Structures are given as structure tokens and as C-alpha cells.
Amino acid sequence: DARVTQTPRHKVTEMGQEVTMRCQPILGHNTVFWYRQTMMQGLELLAYFRNRAPLDDSGMPKDRFSAEMPDATLATLKIQPSEPRDSAVYFCASGLGRGAREQYFGPGTRLTVT
Amino acid sequence: QQQVKQSPQSLIVQKGGIPIINCAYENTAFDYFPWYQQFPGKGPALLIAIRPDVSEKKEGRFTISFNKSAKQFSLHIMDSQPGDSATYFCAASLMGGSEKLVFGKGTKLTVNP
Numbered sequence: 012d013a014r015v016t017q018t019p020r021h022k023v024t025e026m027g028q029e030v031t032m033r034c035q036p037i038l039g040h041n042t043v044f045w046y047r048q049t050m051m052q053g054l055e056l057l058a059y060f061r062n063r064a065p066l067d068d069s070g071m072p073k074d075r076f077s078a079e080m081p082d083a084t085l086a087t088l089k090i091q092p093s094e095p096r097d098s099a100v101y102f103c104a105s106g107l108g109r110g111a112r113e114q115y116f117g118p119g120t121r122l123t124v125t
Numbered sequence: 126q127q128q129v130k131q132s133p134q135s136l137i138v139q140k141g142g143i144p145i146i147n148c149a150y151e152n153t154a155f156d157y158f159p160w161y162q163q164f165p166g167k168g169p170a171l172l173i174a175i176r177p178d179v180s181e182k183k184e185g186r187f188t189i190s191f192n193k194s195a196k197q198f199s200l201h202i203m204d205s206q207p208g209d210s211a212t213y214f215c216a217a218s219l220m221g222g223s224e225k226l227v228f229g230k231g232t233k234l235t236v237n238p
Contacts, residue, residue: 015168042224044224044225053214053228053229053230053231054169054214054228054231056225056226059224059225061224067225102168102169104168106224108224110224111224112157112159112174112218112224112226113159113171113174114171114224114226115170115171116161116168116169116170117168118166118167118168119167119168
């Protein structure tokens, strides 16, 4: 069945290293969202794409985070350099767009920065 | 004004009980209110959603009640089961074509056997 996939599922890295997380949205979905989930802040929207174009990245620390969609089947979230406070679960979600509000989440990438 | 306030933070009920989770919002431009269910180690999954032109929506054992004048909505789980133990998030979305969701902080539900 159609689902959002994310890789890697777990990542442990040292402070200062670059981290790249990947997401494959559901085929045919034209909106992609990146969220960060922590106990303290809950689910925070980091970035939002429609038809591969970034619409909103106001939730993302600009100095170290970047999000792109090289093609319709791949979204990436990069952190460079990573810091311990970036430790969280990062979720990608996709939606049909065109006014459809339902979002379908992937299983997440659990990032630990030591 | 962009916030959605969710309560309680945690909830414990016995099997067969009817847990109720509440959410409140300020922005009257919100026009779509979904609930998501999240199991440990999984991503949130859409459970049920409502638009403000109806006061109630049922899907199986899950019901959303919506009070537009009070700017509140709630999730009721009938005949709750241990398998319903999860974290539940309410959310809201603005009218006008944006698909962005604003999420509540979540409620951890435990249903004891």
C-alpha cells in the first residue's frame, strides 16, 4: 500500500557533523512537509513544499538547516553543522494538495547528536 | 492566535470507558480540524477530521464534537480498548488553500485492561 518512506530510521552522530535525512512522498502527492517532534515542543513544522517549490520554511533555523526537493519522489532535510539540541524525531508527511488537507506521515528519523 | 490548546496532557481510563480529549483555538479562520493518533515509534496517522459546518462526526468508535461558538472541539472514544493506548493530537488548518496544520501538544491516553 502507498506510504511515505524515510531514511535513515535512526541516526547517531557527533556534534558538528552533517546530517541528511531523506523522504519519499506517496506517489502523486504534491505537497511535502517536514516536522520535528520533541517532548518539550511537540510537533513543529519546519518546512513545506508544493510541487517541489518551497512555500514556507519559517520554522527552520536558517543558518544550519536546509530543505530541498530534487525531484517529485525525493525530499531532503540537511543539518550542517549538527548540534545536540537538534536531537529529535524528524517526520516527513505528504498530501495530495489542491486543497486536500489530509497529511500522511512517514515513520520518522530519530536523530541523536552527541 | 495560531495556537491550538489541547488538554489533558495525559489520561488513564479503564477498558470500556469513554475518554474525552479537548482542544480550543482562537483563530476563526481555521476551517479544518483533524485528529491524529500516534503509537510509540510510529508517525502520526490521521484518525478523523471535521469542518466547522457540522457539529459532530462519527467514524466507528471515534467521534468529534465541534462547538463553533466556543471555538472548541473534542474527541470521544467509545468503548475504549487497550489497543487505543496512544498519543492523540488535535490540529487545525487555515482556510484559503494552505495545507499547513497547527498541532496541539498531544494527549497520552492509556486504556487499562
